Amino acid sequence: MRKSGIALLGLIALTAAAAWVLTAPAAPVPEARIAALTPDARHGEQVFLAGGCASCHLAPGATVEGPPILSGGQAFPSDFGTFIAPNISNDPVAGIGVWSARELANAMLHGVSPEGRHYYPAFPYASYARTSLRDVVDLRAYLATLPASSQPSGAHQLGFPFTLRRGIGIWKLLYLNPDWVVDGPLTPEETRGRYLVEGLGHCGECHTPRTPLGGMERSHWLGGAPSPDGKGRTPNLTPGQLKWSAPEIVEYLTTGFTPDYDTAGGHMAAVVANFAELPDADRAAVAAYLKKVPAVAPAPAVP
């Protein structure tokens, strides 16, 4: 009896130790792979636009006239509390001016800060995890060309237990999966579209429903979801509901016009503004990819 009690205690201790190790923030991007790449700031701007960085990291109400000032401050309410987008401007103290490309890669691909802390997944690293290292290196170079803001980052407004960042380690074990959602043979154009939609564009973050723990439901990929702010739903982008032709999708991402000549609203207006700046081929690639996403049945109408 006593022996089995000790064994049980030992097992608990082992489990706790294993959990502590498994939830530890790892920062595994090797420096050698970064060093092998030559930064291209001009291409980094394309990465910046496709990634929609400014949509969240501009000051509240700011509009882009000239180089964006990424001072942060926008609030993002969620079921877990309100997240405040941080300052990612070029300021060495308030922003991320001193970050290396490797540190940016660890943040975007693994959700880990330079100090070795987990980021909350409001920062869409569950999607950015699919970004190529080349794009991260180019983005780092582009961000260094942008203005600095000394505005300090605001604190997230979260309740217990979500204040415990270590818990994010469990979330990552469950949901940080950089494998492509849409698998199988794709044309080069569809493959590029997949990179933009599943990766940089992080479309799934709003258009895919989430589990109770806040992970994206891969089985309902892009099937539409309740809006994060609680008002209405984001549309289902799969062929199960979206009947727009490829040219109609391209037109929407170029000019903001829907097929009946309404315009994109809300957060999508910012997304369209970004995608309109990308090469024609990228918008066509997104349309081609969306046609390959498995159909999700339309959500039942809410009375």
Next chain:
Amino acid sequence: MKALVIATLGLLPLAGSALAEEGPFASQVEARQGIMRYYAVNIGTLGAMAKGEAPYDAAAAKVAADALAGGASLDTSMLWPKGSDKDAHPGTAALPALWADGADVGGKAKQLRDAAAAMQAAAPAGLDQLRGAMKGVGDACAACHKDFRAES
């Protein structure tokens, strides 16, 4: 009765206007949604050419672009009385922000007039020119919708 049915049917294509025929500001809301639809019909003619759904037709493009510019030059200020927002009338998605200080509705209206004028020059000149002017029109529409229209 028949007239009422016809009038009601006429309203059906207007998104979000199921109740536009009732309540305070009903006429204003109906009129401004009609003007929006007038824009959409003409932009639709231009957009179909831009997307390649319809062959480029310089004369038809000119008619549509002239109509758009004509609509954008109308004084519609009397259709937007203070308080005619979505809280006052269920058929409109207009946000109270439209009447807030610093909303710069005039600047946004000018953006639409400028974009429509650019389209007026571009549409009869050639398909590439027409295509190039579409984004300016879309941006002008979105400028108001983004700030002043509730998400559906």
